Amino acid sequence: MPAYKAPLRDIKFLMRDVLDYFPHYESLSNGADATPEMIDAILEGIASLGEQVLAPINLSGDKEGCHFDDGVVTTPAGFKEAYQEYVAGGWQGLSFPEEFGGQNLPTSINVIKAEVIGSANWSFAMYPGLSMGCINTILEYGSALQKKQFMAPLVSGEWSGTMCLTEPQCGTDLAQIKTKAELNESDDSYRLTGTKIFISAGEHDLAENIIHIVLARIPGAPKGIKGISLFIVPKVNIDGDGRMGERNAVHCGSIEHKMGIRASATSVLNFDGATGYLIGQENRGLEAMFTFMNTARIGTALQGVCHAEASFQGALAYAKDRQSMRALSGKKQPNCAADAIIWHPDVRRMLLTQRAIAEGGRAMIFHAAKIADKMFNATVEGDTQKQQAYDDELGFYTPILKGFITELGLESANLGIQIFGGHGYIHEHGMEQIARDARIATLYEGTTGIQSLDLLGRKVLLTNKGKSVRDFSKVMLSFAKPHLLSRGPIGSMARSLSKRAAEWNIMTLRIMLGASKNRELVGSASVDYLMYSGYVMMAYFWALQAEKSAALLESGEGEESTEFYTSKIQTAEFYFDRLLPRATAHKRAAVSSTKSLMQMDNEHFNFL
Structure with missing residues (x-):
C-alpha cells in the first residue's frame, strides 16, 4: 500500500509565500494565536497522526469494512483507538470558540488539518468531518439552551454529528421530503417519524452519542421546500443540562455495501417517533x-x-x-x-x-x-x-x-x-x-451536474448576471498586467490568463443571451461551463505559485530550496501547456446549440 507523507513543504509554501496567511491571521479577531510557530506545531502534530496512526489502517479498514448486527455498527479494527487519539489531541475543536472547549483558531486551519487526515484515511476522516457542519449549524442557528446542551461534547469529539437530508424517494429534490415532525405540547419538543438514507457516519461505535441534524415537515407546513424545518435529534436523549439518558427512537436499519469508503458507515436511519428539537425558525430549515x-x-x-x-x-x-x-x-x-x-x-x-x-x-x-x-x-x-x-x-x-x-x-x-x-x-x-x-x-x-446548475443557473446568471465572473476576471487581469511584456514562463502565463479572462466573460454573456430565448441552454451548457471555469481558475493559482517561486529564486531567498521552486515553475508550465487547453474544448461545447442534445425522441434512445 502507498506510504503517505503529509505535504508540509507545499502547505507552508502556500500559507507563507503565496497566499499571505499570516498577515491575514493578524487581521482576524480569532487569529492572534495563529502564529507561524503555532501553525508549525499544529502541522507537525497532524502530520504525525495522519502518517503514523491513520494511514496504516486505511487499507485494512477498506478490506474489513464496517459490521452491522441488529442495528449496532462496529467500525474496523483500529478505528476506535485512532478516534480516541484524535479526540485526546483536541483536533476536533481547533476552530471553535473557547467557551465550548475549542481553541478559537481560524476556520482555515481546520481545512488544512482535514486535508492531512483525509489523504491519510478518507473513511476515517468522514466521522469527525460530518460533525463539523453539525457544530457550525448549531453555533449559528441554535438557541442558548441548545448550545449549552450540545456544543461542548461535539467540539471535544466526545459526540459526533450527521446531516440527514436524503430519503428513499428524494435526493437532491428536497421538496419531496416526507419525514414528519409533530409537536409535543408538553415540552415543545417534536416527534420525528420517517426514514433517511445515505447517512454518512449515521451509526458507529466511535462516540457515545450521535447528534443528527434532520430535515422534516411540520403538519400544515407549506408544500415544497418552503415548508421544511430543521431539527436536532440525538441518538441518546439528554436532559436540560446535557446529561445522557435513555436511547432515542432513532435506529439504524442497515448500512450500505459500497464501492468505496467502506470503513465509513453509510446508514439507513429510521425515526420512529424520535424526540427532536426545532433549530432555527419553523419552515426555514433549508436556510x-x-x-x-x-x-x-x-x-x-x-x-x-x-x-x-x-x-x-x-x-x-x-x-x-x-x-x-x-x-x-x-x-x-x-x-x-x-x-x-x-x-x-x-x-x-x-x-x-x-x-x-x-x-x-x-x-x-x-x-x-x-x-x-x-x-x-x-x-x-x-x-x-x-x-x-x-x-x-x-x-x-x-x-x-x-x-x-x-x-x-x-x-x-x-x-x-x-x-x-x-x-x-x-x-x-x-x-x-x-x-x-x-x-x-x-x-x-x-x-457535478447539480453543482454546475448551481454555478451557472443560480450563482452566475440569476443572482448577479455574471458579476462573479467579472470580479474574478479583474483579479486575473490585475495579476497578468505587470507581466504581459515579460519574457519567459511567467510572461507567457500572464498573456494566456488575460486572454482567458476575456473569453470567460464573453462566453458567459453569450450563454446568458442564448438562455433568454432557450432555457434548455443552461442545462446543456452547465457542466462544460463549470469545467471551463475550473481550468481557468486553477490556471490563475498556478501562475501565482510560479510567480512567487520565480521571485524567491531571483531574490536569493529561495536559494536553499532551489529545486522546490524550480519544480513549481515547471509544473505550472506543464499545466498551461497540457491541461489548460482542455478549457477550449469545454468552451466550444458549452456554447453549442441544444439541438443535437434534445432532438432525439425519448423512445429512440435504444431499439432493444
Missing part, C-alpha cells in the same frame, strides 16, 4: 441547512485534493522503482536491466497531471478557506453586510471547487492505477482503493 451543506461541499472538494495527493505519492514512488524497457533517448540506468518507468514521457505526463491537480487544487481551496475565515470573523463582529459579501464570494467558489476538483481528483486516482499497470488493479497495492474512494466525491453533496 440553516445550507450552513451545513456549504461546509460539507468545501470538505468534499478537499477530497479531490486528498485522493490526487495520495495517488500521486503512491504512483511516484512506484515509477521511480519499477524498471521496464529503455528510455527512448537512450539508457538512463545502464547498470540495470531496464530504466525506471519515470523516464518514459507518458508516465511523466500522468505524474505531472497528478501533481498539477493536487497542488493546484490545494491552492484553490486554501484561498477559499481564507474567505471562510473572513466570513466567520464578520459574523462574530455582527457585520452583516460584510458577512453577506463574503458569503456571496464563497458561494461562487463552492460549486467550482466541489465539482471541478473532485472530477480531477478522480482522474488523478485513475492515473495512479494506470502508472502501476496490472499491479494497480490489485487490492494490496492500495491504488484501486483510492479510485474507489474517490468515485463518491463527484456524487454526494450534489453531483
Whole structure:
C-alpha cells in the first residue's frame, strides 16, 4: 500500500509565500494565536497522526469494512483507538470558540488539518468531518439552551454529528421530503417519524452519542421546500443540562455495501417517533441547512485534493522503482536491466497531471478557506453586510471547487492505477482503493451536474448576471498586467490568463443571451461551463505559485530550496501547456446549440 507523507513543504509554501496567511491571521479577531510557530506545531502534530496512526489502517479498514448486527455498527479494527487519539489531541475543536472547549483558531486551519487526515484515511476522516457542519449549524442557528446542551461534547469529539437530508424517494429534490415532525405540547419538543438514507457516519461505535441534524415537515407546513424545518435529534436523549439518558427512537436499519469508503458507515436511519428539537425558525430549515451543506461541499472538494495527493505519492514512488524497457533517448540506468518507468514521457505526463491537480487544487481551496475565515470573523463582529459579501464570494467558489476538483481528483486516482499497470488493479497495492474512494466525491453533496446548475443557473446568471465572473476576471487581469511584456514562463502565463479572462466573460454573456430565448441552454451548457471555469481558475493559482517561486529564486531567498521552486515553475508550465487547453474544448461545447442534445425522441434512445 502507498506510504503517505503529509505535504508540509507545499502547505507552508502556500500559507507563507503565496497566499499571505499570516498577515491575514493578524487581521482576524480569532487569529492572534495563529502564529507561524503555532501553525508549525499544529502541522507537525497532524502530520504525525495522519502518517503514523491513520494511514496504516486505511487499507485494512477498506478490506474489513464496517459490521452491522441488529442495528449496532462496529467500525474496523483500529478505528476506535485512532478516534480516541484524535479526540485526546483536541483536533476536533481547533476552530471553535473557547467557551465550548475549542481553541478559537481560524476556520482555515481546520481545512488544512482535514486535508492531512483525509489523504491519510478518507473513511476515517468522514466521522469527525460530518460533525463539523453539525457544530457550525448549531453555533449559528441554535438557541442558548441548545448550545449549552450540545456544543461542548461535539467540539471535544466526545459526540459526533450527521446531516440527514436524503430519503428513499428524494435526493437532491428536497421538496419531496416526507419525514414528519409533530409537536409535543408538553415540552415543545417534536416527534420525528420517517426514514433517511445515505447517512454518512449515521451509526458507529466511535462516540457515545450521535447528534443528527434532520430535515422534516411540520403538519400544515407549506408544500415544497418552503415548508421544511430543521431539527436536532440525538441518538441518546439528554436532559436540560446535557446529561445522557435513555436511547432515542432513532435506529439504524442497515448500512450500505459500497464501492468505496467502506470503513465509513453509510446508514439507513429510521425515526420512529424520535424526540427532536426545532433549530432555527419553523419552515426555514433549508436556510440553516445550507450552513451545513456549504461546509460539507468545501470538505468534499478537499477530497479531490486528498485522493490526487495520495495517488500521486503512491504512483511516484512506484515509477521511480519499477524498471521496464529503455528510455527512448537512450539508457538512463545502464547498470540495470531496464530504466525506471519515470523516464518514459507518458508516465511523466500522468505524474505531472497528478501533481498539477493536487497542488493546484490545494491552492484553490486554501484561498477559499481564507474567505471562510473572513466570513466567520464578520459574523462574530455582527457585520452583516460584510458577512453577506463574503458569503456571496464563497458561494461562487463552492460549486467550482466541489465539482471541478473532485472530477480531477478522480482522474488523478485513475492515473495512479494506470502508472502501476496490472499491479494497480490489485487490492494490496492500495491504488484501486483510492479510485474507489474517490468515485463518491463527484456524487454526494450534489453531483457535478447539480453543482454546475448551481454555478451557472443560480450563482452566475440569476443572482448577479455574471458579476462573479467579472470580479474574478479583474483579479486575473490585475495579476497578468505587470507581466504581459515579460519574457519567459511567467510572461507567457500572464498573456494566456488575460486572454482567458476575456473569453470567460464573453462566453458567459453569450450563454446568458442564448438562455433568454432557450432555457434548455443552461442545462446543456452547465457542466462544460463549470469545467471551463475550473481550468481557468486553477490556471490563475498556478501562475501565482510560479510567480512567487520565480521571485524567491531571483531574490536569493529561495536559494536553499532551489529545486522546490524550480519544480513549481515547471509544473505550472506543464499545466498551461497540457491541461489548460482542455478549457477550449469545454468552451466550444458549452456554447453549442441544444439541438443535437434534445432532438432525439425519448423512445429512440435504444431499439432493444
